[in-house]
Amino acid sequence: MAQDGNFWSGAAVVTGAGSGLGASMVQRFADAGMAIVALDIDGARAQETADKVKAAGGRAIAMGVDVSDRAAMMAAAKAAEAEFGSCNALCANVGVQQFGALDSLGEAEWRWVLDVNVMGVVNTVAAFLPLIRKADGNRRICLTASSSVLLPGERIGAYVASKFAVMGYGDVLRLELARENIGVSILYPAGMETRHLESSQIAKPADIPGAVMSQEDIDFMLSSRNLDTAFHVATPEHATRNLLADMAADLPYIVTHGDYRNELIERNEALLAAFDRGQS
Numbered sequence: 001m002a003q004d005g006n007f008w009s010g011a012a013v014v015t016g017a018g019s020g021l022g023a024s025m026v027q028r029f030a031d032a033g034m035a036i037v038a039l040d041i042d043g044a045r046a047q048e049t050a051d052k053v054k055a056a057g058g059r060a061i062a063m064g065v066d067v068s069d070r071a072a073m074m075a076a077a078k079a080a081e082a083e084f085g086s087c088n089a090l091c092a093n094v095g096v097q098q099f100g101a102l103d104s105l106g107e108a109e110w111r112w113v114l115d116v117n118v119m120g121v122v123n124t125v126a127a128f129l130p131l132i133r134k135a136d137g138n139r140r141i142c143l144t145a146s147s148s149v150l151l152p153g154e155r156i157g158a159y160v161a162s163k164f165a166v167m168g169y170g171d172v173l174r175l176e177l178a179r180e181n182i183g184v185s186i187l188y189p190a191g192m193e194t195r196h197l198e199s200s201q202i203a204k205p206a207d208i209p210g211a212v213m214s215q216e217d218i219d220f221m222l223s224s225r226n227l228d229t230a231f232h233v234a235t236p237e238h239a240t241r242n243l244l245a246d247m248a249a250d251l252p253y254i255v256t257h258g259d260y261r262n263e264l265i266e267r268n269e270a271l272l273a274a275f276d277r278g279q280s
């Protein structure tokens, strides 16, 4: 199934396609023979991704668009519809990082993270779901969450809260679209060798002061999560190696890699214990 390319047809839309995980997702869909709609706030990088697909003989368009801007996302969907008519795969993949202890983050920083990471996903699905509904063939949506939902850490609280929202949104979207045979998967990458911190800093609005991270924040985050980064950090290509097969199989959750199995068991056991106490 899937990886052979037979499962996939039509166009794939990817946000954050100008870099890292999004660019790798594009490559996977293009390799499966799909046309590509590459979206990124950095239009030049999105164009580079599309040009690479076209250079290899594929079809692709690129647009510079901010996922937190609902009107701009609607316009992007109109342009994609004009080009390809519909889409069969949608990856709402953008997320920005803002480090900082919870009591140190200002309202503007919170709103930025929630606007991009949560409303950006909501806007992406709102804009492109009509094109998914129009498509013949298999239809799938993937939302990028993060391993930090399954293994929270200090100094990344706004990000963790935003990715929990992505998970909640995705779980309900999956229920609501199942009767239309539109599969929804939630993706949990662990650390990746990407431009995430750099691109978050660039994308951060100029009127919100401060850096997205400090070395002290990184140190706190790493020590609170007790990670072996050698296992926890991978390339985006490694993180997407099973993406198309897992989406085709309609898996609700896709964990790409990471070093937190024991912590995941502990957390789920704590939840089950709480549940059991509630039965007595």
Ligand SMILES: NC(=O)c1ccc[n+]([C@@H]2O[C@H](COP(=O)([O-])OP(=O)(O)OC[C@H]3O[C@@H](n4cnc5c(N)ncnc54)[C@H](O)[C@@H]3O)[C@@H](O)[C@H]2O)c1
Pocket (backbone or CB within 6 Å): 015, 016, 017, 018, 019, 020, 021, 022, 039, 040, 041, 042, 045, 065, 066, 067, 068, 093, 094, 095, 096, 116, 120, 144, 145, 146, 147, 148, 188, 189, 190, 191, 192, 193, 194, 195, 196, 197, 198, 199, 200, 203, 236
């Ligand atoms: N890198 C990691 O360690 C890591 C770990 C877990 C999850 N993730 C998640 O993976 C996803 C992809 O991140 P990545 O690691 O590939 O980073 P990346 O920086 O390589 O790619 C992210 C892209 O999103 C774009 N972007 C940022 N703000 C945007 C906006 N408002 N509208 C449109 N585009 C915007 C950036 O320009 C960039 O090209 C994100 O959701 C991130 O939270 C990353």
